[in-house]
Amino acid sequence: MPVFSRVILAVAVLSAVPYAAAQDAQPPAPTAAELAFAAEQARDYGLDSDAVLAILAKAEYQQSIIDAISRPAEAVKPWKDYRTIFISDLRRDGGIAFYRDNQELIDAVAAEFQVAPSVIVAIIGVETSYGKITGKYRVLDALATLAFHYPPREKFFRGELSQLLRLNDGHLAYPIEELRGSYAGAMGWGQFMPTSIAKFARDYDGDTRIDLWNSRPDIVASIASYFQGHGWEQNGPVAVRAQRREDAREVTPANSEPVYPLEQLIGWGYVPETPFDPQRPATLLKLEGEEGTEYWITFQNFYVITRYNRSPLYAMAVNQLADQIAAGIEGAGP
Numbered sequence: 001m002p003v004f005s006r007v008i009l010a011v012a013v014l015s016a017v018p019y020a021a022a023q024d025a026q027p028p029a030p031t032a033a034e035l036a037f038a039a040e041q042a043r044d045y046g047l048d049s050d051a052v053l054a055i056l057a058k059a060e061y062q063q064s065i066i067d068a069i070s071r072p073a074e075a076v077k078p079w080k081d082y083r084t085i086f087i088s089d090l091r092r093d094g095g096i097a098f099y100r101d102n103q104e105l106i107d108a109v110a111a112e113f114q115v116a117p118s119v120i121v122a123i124i125g126v127e128t129s130y131g132k133i134t135g136k137y138r139v140l141d142a143l144a145t146l147a148f149h150y151p152p153r154e155k156f157f158r159g160e161l162s163q164l165l166r167l168n169d170g171h172l173a174y175p176i177e178e179l180r181g182s183y184a185g186a187m188g189w190g191q192f193m194p195t196s197i198a199k200f201a202r203d204y205d206g207d208t209r210i211d212l213w214n215s216r217p218d219i220v221a222s223i224a225s226y227f228q229g230h231g232w233e234q235n236g237p238v239a240v241r242a243q244r245r246e247d248a249r250e251v252t253p254a255n256s257e258p259v260y261p262l263e264q265l266i267g268w269g270y271v272p273e274t275p276f277d278p279q280r281p282a283t284l285l286k287l288e289g290e291e292g293t294e295y296w297i298t299f300q301n302f303y304v305i306t307r308y309n310r311s312p313l314y315a316m317a318v319n320q321l322a323d324q325i326a327a328g329i330e331g332a333g334p
């Protein structure tokens with residue numbers, strides 16, 4: 001912190017900005033919200049409330065995190081524009097290379113967790129460009145800033161902060177104050193939040209520590225575990241293009257949950273380009289493509305991808321990138 005800011009900092013401390021950074025200053029007294037949070041962690045999870053406060057005192061408020069999360073949402077891009085962000089020759093080739101470099105691992109994990117290898121690879125590609133962009137914010141700063149200074153989502157982020165503290169039991173490869181991630185606290189090559197780490201992350205290289213930054217076995221197995229845990233159907237379809245009959249009725253599902261038997265969608269006028277079991281649960285998705293409206297019938301596995309990120313555009317990007325990677329691997333022969 002530049003020297004000229006010391007005076008401003010002193011004033012800021014007096015006006016109760018909670019996370020001061022001056023190295024020679026005492027940490028500021030905890031706020032009422034922090035005291036209440038620490039007491040809750042003690043009551044609900046048996047943590048030492050003084051230890052919780054000591055960790056919170058290391059967190060620094062980051063205005064850039066508040067700015068990032070409160071940026072007005074961009075208008076949702078149409079699929080034809082969204083697609084070009086994630087589907088490119090570079091990302092496809094990066095995925096094929098990543099798969100080839102780690103083929104034995106990825107195939108073993110895919111078989112054990114019963115998840116498509118190309119989808120595991122595509123997630124890593126879409127989330128972090130195969131580990132190139134995993135986030136520069138200190139996770140402790142991100143979660144504390146959002147937990148105590150962003151009322152619209154404080155409940156969610158206090159839950160994630162609480163879970164982060166409870167990961168601090170020796171099973172993570174790094175001390176929590178050293179973890180880096182996105183402005184929202186998502187970590188590693190698969191961008192896991194603390195609650196996802198707690199539920200799904202795996203130590204797959206057997207060193208007893210979970211390392212979602214530098215252990216490819218841990219990274220790949222954790223993503224596969226996430227998909228398995230959300231109900232991935234191995235070898236099941238993800239999505240298929242549909243033709244809309246002239247007399248089709250309007251169908252506007254609220255989300256990607258496959259709540260209609262396929263035959264019902266066909267009865268309403270949406271016919272898949274390749275046949276599937278008419279009883280298979282499905283739903284309908286409309287996308288604005290390069291050549292006008294595209295109709296897609298999506299299945300359980302598409303819904304599972306939306307458990308990673310609820311946008312159907314995200315799920316379609318992962319699906320199409322996975323298909324391209326799979327085709328590239330198969331096309332090149334063994």
Ligand SMILES: [Ca+2]
Nearest residue numbers: 203205207209
């Ligand atoms: Ca490990």
